[in-house]
Amino acid sequence: MSASDKQLDMELKALAGELSERQRARAGLEGHCTLEELAAAYDIARNPGPYEDMPAALETRIRLAAALNKRDAAAPKRRNGEPTLLGNLAWIAAAAAIVAAIAGWWPRGGEELSTQVAVQQLEATAEEVTKVALSGTKDATVADAFSGEVIWSQSEQRGYMRLAGLAANNPETEQYQLWIIDAERGEYPVDGGVFDVPEPAGENTVPFEAKLAVYQPAAFAITVEQPGGVVVSSQDRVAAIGKVAAPKQTKPEAGGDTGA
Amino acid sequence: MASSNSSPKAAGNSAPEQTLLERIASGDDLALAACIKQYGGLVWSIARRYFRDSAEAEDAVQEVFTDLWRSAARFDRNIRSEQFFVAMIARRRVIDRLRQVTRHPTEQLPDGPLEATRADGDPEVSAEVAVIQEKMNELREDERSVLDLGVVQGYSHSQIAELLKMPLGTVKSHTRRGLLRLQEWLGEGPGSDKGNQA
Numbered sequence: 001m002s003a004s005d006k007q008l009d010m011e012l013k014a015l016a017g018e019l020s021e022r023q024r025a026r027a028g029l030e031g032h033c034t035l036e037e038l039a040a041a042y043d044i045a046r047n048p049g050p051y052e053d054m055p056a057a058l059e060t061r062i063r064l065a066a067a068l069n070k071r072d073a074a075a076p077k078r079r080n081g082e083p084t085l086l087g088n089l090a091w092i093a094a095a096a097a098i099v100a101a102i103a104g105w106w107p108r109g110g111e112e113l114s115t116q117v118a119v120q121q122l123e124a125t126a127e128e129v130t131k132v133a134l135s136g137t138k139d140a141t142v143a144d145a146f147s148g149e150v151i152w153s154q155s156e157q158r159g160y161m162r163l164a165g166l167a168a169n170n171p172e173t174e175q176y177q178l179w180i181i182d183a184e185r186g187e188y189p190v191d192g193g194v195f196d197v198p199e200p201a202g203e204n205t206v207p208f209e210a211k212l213a214v215y216q217p218a219a220f221a222i223t224v225e226q227p228g229g230v231v232v233s234s235q236d237r238v239a240a241i242g243k244v245a246a247p248k249q250t251k252p253e254a255g256g257d258t259g260a
Numbered sequence: 261m262a263s264s265n266s267s268p269k270a271a272g273n274s275a276p277e278q279t280l281l282e283r284i285a286s287g288d289d290l291a292l293a294a295c296i297k298q299y300g301g302l303v304w305s306i307a308r309r310y311f312r313d314s315a316e317a318e319d320a321v322q323e324v325f326t327d328l329w330r331s332a333a334r335f336d337r338n339i340r341s342e343q344f345f346v347a348m349i350a351r352r353r354v355i356d357r358l359r360q361v362t363r364h365p366t367e368q369l370p371d372g373p374l375e376a377t378r379a380d381g382d383p384e385v386s387a388e389v390a391v392i393q394e395k396m397n398e399l400r401e402d403e404r405s406v407l408d409l410g411v412v413q414g415y416s417h418s419q420i421a422e423l424l425k426m427p428l429g430t431v432k433s434h435t436r437r438g439l440l441r442l443q444e445w446l447g448e449g450p451g452s453d454k455g456n457q458a
Contacts, residue, residue, distance in 0.1 A: 008436055012436055015410075035435075035436065036351070036352060038440075040351055041392060042411050044343065048389055049302070050301070052308075054304035055318070059296055059297075062296055063292065063293055063296060065322060065325075066292045213312075231419050
């Protein structure tokens with residue numbers, strides 16, 4: 001492979017998001033990002049606008065962050081160049097005060113709620129909530145006393161799993177992965193994300209969200225996969241599955257496709 | 261509401277010859293807000309394409325602009341338009357963030373072919389975009405499919421390989437070849453100085 005090919009190969013990795021900041025800098029790509037820039041040009045050519053405005057609250061947040069960064073850079077410094085503790089506290093306090101003054105976007109609602117409260121909140125506030133009982137299979141990870149339930153909000157495209165009797169997994173060797181079988185999509189289920197069951201493997205409540213739009217959930221299934229999950233499951237190890245009793249008809253706004 | 265897609269090169273009265281990023285790099289505070297106004301829609305559209313969760317998209321957009329302030333000094337108008345530079349930084353930050361939170365980079369694939377429409381605005385930017393749009397059909401179908409999936413919709417190379425039933429190496433070579441053809445169309449043959457800087 002020539003030096004030019006190696007350079008292009010590194011640029012390709014950078015383009016795919018496969019390099020960390022440090023790796024990118026080490027490879028000297030900051031001054032040579034041709035493929036990334038060409039990709040940006042291609043992206044704009046395919047999506048030339050006009051574009052929807054960003055939310056006004058977000059614009060305020062970014063402007064505020066920029067102002068705080070600038071003030072932070074001008075904060076009192078120690079002789080060795082490090083900001084003083086007092087200076088840091090002052091700027092943190094100032095930032096907190098300004099942040100707190102802007103209601104509605106910080107902190108985001110629900111972040112500090114416990115999982116149980118969040119489940120209850122979802123059940124109480126979501127427009128459509130479907131509960132699906134999961135049945136355990138004979139996979140080695142499933143105890144005889146397995147019980148499971150999926151709580152799914154069609155309008156919010158997310159939900160929770162309540163699981164008991166599923167063995168704790170070693171994330172280094174395998175992880176559980178949730179799949180949402182969509183009657184409208186047909187062959188490929190939608191990825192619901194990977195999750196772990198920690199020790200002790202008692203009852204666990206696991207939040208999840210559909211990675212693609214789900215139009216008509218027909219069933220939910222949990223498989224055991226390699227760490228990080230898979231794009232397409234071989235379904236060699238299905239731990240639990242549950243069918244939706246009454247499929248919902250609501251269709252999300254955006255179109256989509258599966259990758260599973 | 262729709263934001264303007266025009267180039268900011270003429271924006272601002274204090275230094276009309278400077279672009280927004282050049283003004284930011286020289287410490288012009290007013291340019292920060294103007295830059296958010298000018299490119300907010302573009303950056304937001306990229307983030308929303310990759311993140312359905314609006315909170316994630318918002319966090320990504322904030323990271324993009326933080327990076328833009330930091331990278332402003334590296335922008336060189338002689339190499340490429342400011343719009344392309346902003347889009348490059350936006351795509352880089354969004355993809356980096358995406359790789360951290362999910363293996364599934366895209367959540368909304370279009371049902372039909374993407375319709376490339378001519379952008380209004382700065383003639384220079386439009387000319388670059390128009391060149392690509394006009395020559396798009398010269399790309400081989402498999403190159404275009406790979407670029408659409410990878411560049412526009414954000415699939416990783418391995419995911420594209422699975423989706424298109426194509427060897428991973430072929431996906432990478434199609435991506436590389438397709439983008440290098442863009443470079444040729446933009447008047448920069450492989451190895452030219454102009455094409456190798458950012």
